[in-house]
Amino acid sequence: MKKFSLGYSPCPNDTFIFYALTHHKLTCEIQFKETLKDVENLNRRALQKEFDVTKASFHGFGFLRGEYCLLHSGSALGRGCGPLIVARGKIKQNDLDTKKIAIPGKMTTAYLLLRLFAPGANNIVEMPFDRIMNAVSMGVVDAGLIIHESRFTFHQYGLVKLIDLGDWWEKETGLPIPLGGILAKRDMGLPVIRRIDELIKQSIVYAFKYPDQTREYIKKNAQELDDEVIDRHIKLYVNDYTLDIGDGINAVEKLLGTAEKLNIIPHSEKPIFVD
DSSP states (O other), X not given: OXXXXXXXXXXXXXXXHHHHHHTTOSOOSEEEEEEEOOXXXXXXXXXXXXXXXXXXXXXXXXXXXXXXXXXXXXXXXXSSOOOEEEESSOOOGGGGGGSOEEESOTTSHHHHHHHHXXXXXXXXXXXXXXXXXXXXXXXXXXXXXXXTTHHHHGGGXXXXXXXXXXXXXXXXXXXXXXXXXXXXXXXXXXXHHHHHHHHHHHHHHHHHHOHHHHHHHHHHHXXXXXXXXXXXXXXXXXXXXXXXXGGGHHHHHHHHHHXXXXXXXXXXXXXXXXX
């Protein structure tokens, strides 16, 4: 039986997606050895070609296109789901250039959006995404770029939303916000890549059909254990685009194309998909 290395995050949307695939709920001839790390860690490990299949931010994918292709299933893409900039009090957009901002990693799509929105905001501090809100509330930084379930809980830290970068992107482009996707090594070959893609789709369908089965695994890995927050997280980040990215690929191409023009990511002639 073939065995491949698989990287994904401990966030509820990813553990929901991969539960069936990694808990022997599907009939398949492939096994996976999974590693759960935050998305910036996965981005950087993918640069080292560590995983056969991995979750990565679409910003990170901009640096990985030579070795990896995007799968049709598993992406986090949609509307009303983008990263937020938060602070203890109101800060004008023009003043962000002078503020110290915590970010969840330089290869995250959140940071790419910040660069597009406020290109002069260069005083940044990288830290794990789950520490950002506390750093802002304690005054360690002036503002924070938050992702994942943090968008549901920042009020608990006494913080206010300055800008929803997903909403800004949608208004600027008319497109959904592409956050992250599942990548596979190109050298595995088209038949294997297609099979893994199909298995991931089956895993998502299984999770939608039997959501209660996924709950223990999700809560074991989640930063936020509140059931309501977990449910809102999954509902927001797992949708029709997750089953099949479809025309959502237009948003990915727009994001990568914009970043290429600004020399934020290297230019690539590689197709996004292998098929």
